[in-house]
Amino acid sequence: MSLQLIDNPPRWPNGARCAVCFCFDLDAESLLHLYYPQDAGRRVQTSSTLRYGPRIAVPRIVRIWRHFNIRQTMYVPGWCIETYPAAMEALLADGHEIGHHGYLHERPNQLTRDDEARVMERGVAIIEKLTGKRPAGYRCPSGAFSPHTLDLLIEHGFTYDASLHGDDVPYIIESDAGHLIELPSDFPLDDWPQYVHMKDFNMAMVIQSPQRAMEVFQAEFDAAWTHGGLWAAIWHPFVSGRLARADAMVRLIEHMRAKGDVWFATMAEIAAHIQGLIDSGEWTPRRERLPYWTAPVPQVARPKA
Numbered sequence: 001m002s003l004q005l006i007d008n009p010p011r012w013p014n015g016a017r018c019a020v021c022f023c024f025d026l027d028a029e030s031l032l033h034l035y036y037p038q039d040a041g042r043r044v045q046t047s048s049t050l051r052y053g054p055r056i057a058v059p060r061i062v063r064i065w066r067h068f069n070i071r072q073t074m075y076v077p078g079w080c081i082e083t084y085p086a087a088m089e090a091l092l093a094d095g096h097e098i099g100h101h102g103y104l105h106e107r108p109n110q111l112t113r114d115d116e117a118r119v120m121e122r123g124v125a126i127i128e129k130l131t132g133k134r135p136a137g138y139r140c141p142s143g144a145f146s147p148h149t150l151d152l153l154i155e156h157g158f159t160y161d162a163s164l165h166g167d168d169v170p171y172i173i174e175s176d177a178g179h180l181i182e183l184p185s186d187f188p189l190d191d192w193p194q195y196v197h198m199k200d201f202n203m204a205m206v207i208q209s210p211q212r213a214m215e216v217f218q219a220e221f222d223a224a225w226t227h228g229g230l231w232a233a234i235w236h237p238f239v240s241g242r243l244a245r246a247d248a249m250v251r252l253i254e255h256m257r258a259k260g261d262v263w264f265a266t267m268a269e270i271a272a273h274i275q276g277l278i279d280s281g282e283w284t285p286r287r288e289r290l291p292y293w294t295a296p297v298p299q300v301a302r303p304k305a
Protein backbone atom coordinates (compact mmCIF):
# COMPACT_ATOMS: atom_id res chain seq x y z
CA MET A 1 0.00 0.00 0.00
CA SER A 2 1.49 3.30 -1.06
CA LEU A 3 1.41 6.44 1.02
CA GLN A 4 -1.88 8.26 0.33
CA LEU A 5 -1.21 11.80 -0.89
CA ILE A 6 -4.75 13.08 -1.48
CA ASP A 7 -6.51 13.75 1.79
CA ASN A 8 -10.10 13.15 0.78
CA PRO A 9 -10.50 11.64 -2.68
CA PRO A 10 -14.07 11.00 -3.86
CA ARG A 11 -15.24 7.49 -4.68
CA TRP A 12 -15.23 6.97 -8.44
CA PRO A 13 -17.87 4.77 -10.13
CA ASN A 14 -17.48 0.99 -10.35
CA GLY A 15 -14.44 0.91 -8.13
CA ALA A 16 -12.36 3.00 -10.53
CA ARG A 17 -9.05 4.30 -9.21
CA CYS A 18 -9.35 7.65 -10.95
CA ALA A 19 -11.38 9.65 -13.46
CA VAL A 20 -10.01 10.58 -16.87
CA CYS A 21 -11.23 13.09 -19.41
CA PHE A 22 -9.27 14.02 -22.50
CA CYS A 23 -10.68 17.54 -22.59
CA PHE A 24 -9.87 19.46 -25.73
CA ASP A 25 -10.29 23.17 -26.30
CA LEU A 26 -11.28 23.56 -29.95
CA ASP A 27 -10.06 27.11 -30.53
CA ALA A 28 -9.47 26.98 -34.30
CA GLU A 29 -8.79 30.54 -35.57
CA SER A 30 -10.68 32.32 -32.79
CA LEU A 31 -7.38 33.43 -31.23
CA LEU A 32 -6.11 34.79 -34.53
CA HIS A 33 -9.22 36.93 -35.10
CA LEU A 34 -9.21 38.06 -31.47
CA TYR A 35 -5.61 39.24 -31.45
CA TYR A 36 -5.34 40.41 -35.07
CA PRO A 37 -8.78 41.76 -35.97
CA GLN A 38 -7.38 43.99 -38.74
CA ASP A 39 -5.10 41.62 -40.58
CA ALA A 40 -5.97 38.03 -39.65
CA GLY A 41 -6.51 37.44 -43.37
CA ARG A 42 -2.81 38.09 -44.10
CA ARG A 43 -1.65 35.47 -41.59
CA VAL A 44 -2.35 32.56 -43.87
CA GLN A 45 0.13 30.06 -42.49
CA THR A 46 -1.04 30.56 -38.90
CA SER A 47 -4.61 30.19 -40.11
CA SER A 48 -3.73 26.90 -41.79
CA THR A 49 -2.14 25.62 -38.59
CA LEU A 50 -5.23 26.47 -36.57
CA ARG A 51 -7.74 25.20 -39.16
CA TYR A 52 -6.02 21.83 -38.96
CA GLY A 53 -7.89 21.49 -35.63
CA PRO A 54 -11.49 21.32 -36.82
CA ARG A 55 -10.68 20.05 -40.34
CA ILE A 56 -8.17 17.23 -39.74
CA ALA A 57 -7.67 16.68 -36.03
CA VAL A 58 -11.25 16.53 -34.78
CA PRO A 59 -12.30 13.67 -37.11
CA ARG A 60 -9.10 11.86 -36.10
CA ILE A 61 -9.71 12.37 -32.38
CA VAL A 62 -13.32 11.27 -32.75
CA ARG A 63 -12.08 8.12 -34.51
CA ILE A 64 -9.66 7.40 -31.64
CA TRP A 65 -12.35 7.92 -29.00
CA ARG A 66 -14.73 5.67 -30.96
CA HIS A 67 -12.05 2.98 -31.16
CA PHE A 68 -11.80 2.97 -27.36
CA ASN A 69 -15.56 3.48 -26.94
CA ILE A 70 -15.17 6.53 -24.70
CA ARG A 71 -17.07 9.82 -24.60
CA GLN A 72 -15.10 12.93 -23.77
CA THR A 73 -15.43 16.73 -23.73
CA MET A 74 -14.55 19.60 -26.04
CA TYR A 75 -14.83 23.23 -25.03
CA VAL A 76 -15.64 25.29 -28.09
CA PRO A 77 -15.94 29.06 -28.64
CA GLY A 78 -19.32 29.96 -30.13
CA TRP A 79 -17.72 31.40 -33.26
CA CYS A 80 -15.95 28.08 -33.91
CA ILE A 81 -19.23 26.19 -33.56
CA GLU A 82 -20.78 28.46 -36.21
CA THR A 83 -17.74 28.29 -38.49
CA TYR A 84 -16.98 24.57 -38.39
CA PRO A 85 -20.33 22.71 -38.39
CA ALA A 86 -18.89 19.44 -39.73
CA ALA A 87 -16.53 19.13 -36.76
CA MET A 88 -19.41 19.75 -34.40
CA GLU A 89 -21.59 17.15 -36.12
CA ALA A 90 -18.81 14.58 -35.81
CA LEU A 91 -18.50 15.22 -32.07
CA LEU A 92 -22.24 15.18 -31.43
CA ALA A 93 -22.84 12.05 -33.50
CA ASP A 94 -20.68 10.09 -31.03
CA GLY A 95 -22.17 11.66 -27.91
CA HIS A 96 -19.26 13.85 -26.85
CA GLU A 97 -19.90 16.84 -24.63
CA ILE A 98 -19.68 20.39 -25.97
CA GLY A 99 -18.68 22.88 -23.28
CA HIS A 100 -18.63 26.68 -23.29
CA HIS A 101 -15.37 28.43 -24.18
CA GLY A 102 -16.38 32.03 -24.91
CA TYR A 103 -17.45 33.39 -28.29
CA LEU A 104 -14.17 34.44 -29.92
CA HIS A 105 -11.89 33.26 -27.10
CA GLU A 106 -12.21 36.61 -25.30
CA ARG A 107 -10.27 37.01 -22.07
CA PRO A 108 -12.99 37.61 -19.46
CA ASN A 109 -10.68 39.35 -17.00
CA GLN A 110 -10.11 42.07 -19.61
CA LEU A 111 -13.85 42.68 -20.04
CA THR A 112 -16.44 44.54 -18.00
CA ARG A 113 -18.95 42.41 -16.14
CA ASP A 114 -21.63 43.33 -18.69
CA ASP A 115 -19.42 42.42 -21.64
CA GLU A 116 -18.42 39.14 -20.02
CA ALA A 117 -22.12 38.39 -19.52
CA ARG A 118 -22.88 39.20 -23.20
CA VAL A 119 -20.12 36.87 -24.37
CA MET A 120 -21.33 34.14 -22.03
CA GLU A 121 -24.93 34.49 -23.20
CA ARG A 122 -23.91 34.38 -26.87
CA GLY A 123 -21.96 31.16 -26.28
CA VAL A 124 -24.81 29.59 -24.34
CA ALA A 125 -27.30 30.44 -27.11
CA ILE A 126 -25.08 28.93 -29.82
CA ILE A 127 -24.54 25.71 -27.86
CA GLU A 128 -28.25 25.49 -27.06
CA LYS A 129 -29.06 25.87 -30.76
CA LEU A 130 -26.52 23.18 -31.65
CA THR A 131 -27.31 20.57 -29.00
CA GLY A 132 -30.85 21.44 -27.89
CA LYS A 133 -29.73 22.09 -24.34
CA ARG A 134 -27.71 24.60 -22.39
CA PRO A 135 -24.07 23.73 -21.71
CA ALA A 136 -23.33 22.10 -18.36
CA GLY A 137 -19.73 23.21 -18.22
CA TYR A 138 -17.42 26.13 -18.87
CA ARG A 139 -13.71 26.46 -19.42
CA CYS A 140 -12.45 30.02 -19.39
CA PRO A 141 -10.48 31.04 -22.53
CA SER A 142 -6.77 31.51 -21.79
CA GLY A 143 -7.46 30.74 -18.14
CA ALA A 144 -8.52 34.40 -17.77
CA PHE A 145 -11.13 33.74 -15.07
CA SER A 146 -12.41 37.12 -13.88
CA PRO A 147 -13.70 38.35 -10.51
CA HIS A 148 -17.20 38.02 -12.05
CA THR A 149 -16.92 34.65 -13.77
CA LEU A 150 -18.14 32.48 -10.92
CA ASP A 151 -21.20 34.66 -10.27
CA LEU A 152 -22.07 34.71 -13.99
CA LEU A 153 -21.73 30.93 -14.27
CA ILE A 154 -24.10 30.51 -11.33
CA GLU A 155 -26.56 33.05 -12.81
CA HIS A 156 -26.55 31.25 -16.13
CA GLY A 157 -27.23 27.82 -14.67
CA PHE A 158 -23.92 26.06 -15.26
CA THR A 159 -23.30 22.93 -13.20
CA TYR A 160 -19.51 22.97 -13.26
CA ASP A 161 -16.42 24.99 -14.14
CA ALA A 162 -13.19 23.52 -15.53
CA SER A 163 -10.92 26.59 -15.51
CA LEU A 164 -9.09 26.55 -12.19
CA HIS A 165 -6.17 24.61 -10.77
CA GLY A 166 -6.74 24.53 -7.03
CA ASP A 167 -6.78 20.81 -6.21
CA ASP A 168 -6.21 17.27 -7.50
CA VAL A 169 -9.87 16.30 -7.09
CA PRO A 170 -13.15 18.17 -7.63
CA TYR A 171 -13.96 20.89 -5.13
CA ILE A 172 -16.52 23.61 -4.59
CA ILE A 173 -16.01 27.27 -5.47
CA GLU A 174 -18.43 29.63 -3.79
CA SER A 175 -19.31 33.31 -3.54
CA ASP A 176 -22.19 35.39 -2.26
CA ALA A 177 -24.09 34.31 -5.40
CA GLY A 178 -23.91 30.58 -4.61
CA HIS A 179 -21.57 27.75 -5.44
CA LEU A 180 -20.37 25.55 -8.27
CA ILE A 181 -18.41 22.32 -8.76
CA GLU A 182 -14.84 22.96 -9.92
CA LEU A 183 -13.17 20.20 -11.97
CA PRO A 184 -9.52 21.25 -11.80
CA SER A 185 -6.57 20.67 -14.05
CA ASP A 186 -3.13 22.29 -14.27
CA PHE A 187 -0.34 23.21 -16.70
CA PRO A 188 1.31 19.73 -16.62
CA LEU A 189 -1.82 18.55 -18.45
CA ASP A 190 -1.73 21.40 -20.98
CA ASP A 191 -0.25 20.65 -24.40
CA TRP A 192 0.85 24.22 -25.23
CA PRO A 193 3.98 24.11 -23.02
CA GLN A 194 5.01 20.86 -24.69
CA TYR A 195 4.42 21.61 -28.32
CA VAL A 196 3.38 25.11 -29.31
CA HIS A 197 5.82 27.20 -31.31
CA MET A 198 3.86 30.06 -32.90
CA LYS A 199 5.42 33.48 -33.30
CA ASP A 200 2.04 35.17 -33.87
CA PHE A 201 1.09 34.23 -30.30
CA ASN A 202 4.49 35.01 -28.75
CA MET A 203 4.78 31.34 -27.85
CA ALA A 204 8.08 29.75 -28.82
CA MET A 205 8.51 26.56 -26.84
CA VAL A 206 11.13 24.03 -27.81
CA ILE A 207 8.92 21.38 -29.36
CA GLN A 208 9.07 18.17 -27.34
CA SER A 209 8.82 14.74 -28.87
CA PRO A 210 5.43 13.11 -28.28
CA GLN A 211 7.23 10.55 -26.11
CA ARG A 212 8.67 13.29 -23.90
CA ALA A 213 5.31 15.05 -23.63
CA MET A 214 3.56 11.79 -22.83
CA GLU A 215 6.02 11.23 -19.98
CA VAL A 216 4.59 14.36 -18.37
CA PHE A 217 0.96 13.49 -19.10
CA GLN A 218 1.42 9.86 -18.09
CA ALA A 219 3.16 10.76 -14.82
CA GLU A 220 0.09 12.83 -13.93
CA PHE A 221 -2.15 9.91 -14.83
CA ASP A 222 -0.13 7.34 -12.86
CA ALA A 223 -0.27 9.58 -9.78
CA ALA A 224 -4.00 10.19 -10.21
CA TRP A 225 -4.49 6.42 -10.50
CA THR A 226 -2.44 5.74 -7.37
CA HIS A 227 -4.07 8.40 -5.22
CA GLY A 228 -7.63 8.66 -6.56
CA GLY A 229 -7.39 11.91 -8.49
CA LEU A 230 -8.95 13.51 -11.53
CA TRP A 231 -6.96 13.60 -14.78
CA ALA A 232 -8.48 16.30 -16.96
CA ALA A 233 -6.42 17.40 -19.95
CA ILE A 234 -6.11 20.86 -21.45
CA TRP A 235 -5.37 19.78 -24.98
CA HIS A 236 -6.07 21.41 -28.32
CA PRO A 237 -6.95 19.63 -31.59
CA PHE A 238 -4.49 21.67 -33.70
CA VAL A 239 -1.72 20.74 -31.21
CA SER A 240 -2.31 17.22 -29.89
CA GLY A 241 -4.28 16.10 -32.94
CA ARG A 242 -1.20 16.35 -35.19
CA LEU A 243 -0.25 12.95 -36.50
CA ALA A 244 2.59 11.78 -34.26
CA ARG A 245 0.97 13.24 -31.16
CA ALA A 246 -2.38 11.63 -31.93
CA ASP A 247 -0.51 8.36 -32.35
CA ALA A 248 1.07 8.87 -28.91
CA MET A 249 -2.37 9.62 -27.46
CA VAL A 250 -3.49 6.18 -28.63
CA ARG A 251 -0.53 4.65 -26.77
CA LEU A 252 -1.41 6.64 -23.65
CA ILE A 253 -5.01 5.41 -23.68
CA GLU A 254 -3.70 1.87 -24.15
CA HIS A 255 -1.50 2.37 -21.09
CA MET A 256 -4.52 3.60 -19.11
CA ARG A 257 -6.63 0.67 -20.27
CA ALA A 258 -3.86 -1.82 -19.46
CA LYS A 259 -3.60 -0.43 -15.94
CA GLY A 260 -7.35 -0.88 -15.52
CA ASP A 261 -9.99 0.54 -13.20
CA VAL A 262 -10.05 3.89 -14.98
CA TRP A 263 -13.30 5.81 -15.38
CA PHE A 264 -13.31 7.57 -18.75
CA ALA A 265 -16.14 10.10 -18.73
CA THR A 266 -17.22 13.48 -19.96
CA MET A 267 -16.68 16.34 -17.57
CA ALA A 268 -20.47 16.71 -17.30
CA GLU A 269 -20.70 13.06 -16.20
CA ILE A 270 -17.93 13.62 -13.66
CA ALA A 271 -19.72 16.71 -12.30
CA ALA A 272 -22.99 14.76 -12.07
CA HIS A 273 -21.25 11.95 -10.19
CA ILE A 274 -19.73 14.43 -7.75
CA GLN A 275 -23.09 16.15 -7.25
CA GLY A 276 -24.60 12.74 -6.51
CA LEU A 277 -21.97 12.02 -3.85
CA ILE A 278 -22.66 15.41 -2.27
CA ASP A 279 -26.45 15.00 -2.39
CA SER A 280 -26.31 11.56 -0.77
CA GLY A 281 -23.96 12.80 1.94
CA GLU A 282 -21.38 10.19 0.98
CA TRP A 283 -18.63 12.71 0.29
CA THR A 284 -17.94 16.27 1.37
CA PRO A 285 -15.76 18.30 -0.98
CA ARG A 286 -13.36 21.00 0.03
CA ARG A 287 -14.74 24.52 -0.46
CA GLU A 288 -12.96 27.64 -1.65
CA ARG A 289 -14.46 31.08 -1.48
CA LEU A 290 -13.99 33.64 -4.25
CA PRO A 291 -12.73 36.26 -4.77
CA TYR A 292 -9.43 35.42 -3.15
CA TRP A 293 -8.26 39.05 -2.92
CA THR A 294 -10.20 42.28 -3.25
CA ALA A 295 -7.50 44.75 -2.18
CA PRO A 296 -3.70 44.99 -2.18
CA VAL A 297 -2.13 43.35 0.87
CA PRO A 298 0.18 45.49 3.09
CA GLN A 299 3.80 45.59 2.01
CA VAL A 300 6.51 46.51 4.48
CA ALA A 301 8.81 47.83 1.76
CA ARG A 302 8.47 48.50 -1.97
CA PRO A 303 11.23 48.49 -4.59
CA LYS A 304 12.48 52.00 -5.37
CA ALA A 305 12.85 53.17 -8.95
Ligand SMILES: [Zn+2]
Pocket (backbone or CB within 6 Å): 025, 026, 027, 101, 105, 141, 142
Ligand atom coordinates in the same frame (compact mmCIF):
# COMPACT_ATOMS: atom_id res chain seq x y z
ZN1 LIG B 1 -8.90 27.96 -25.70
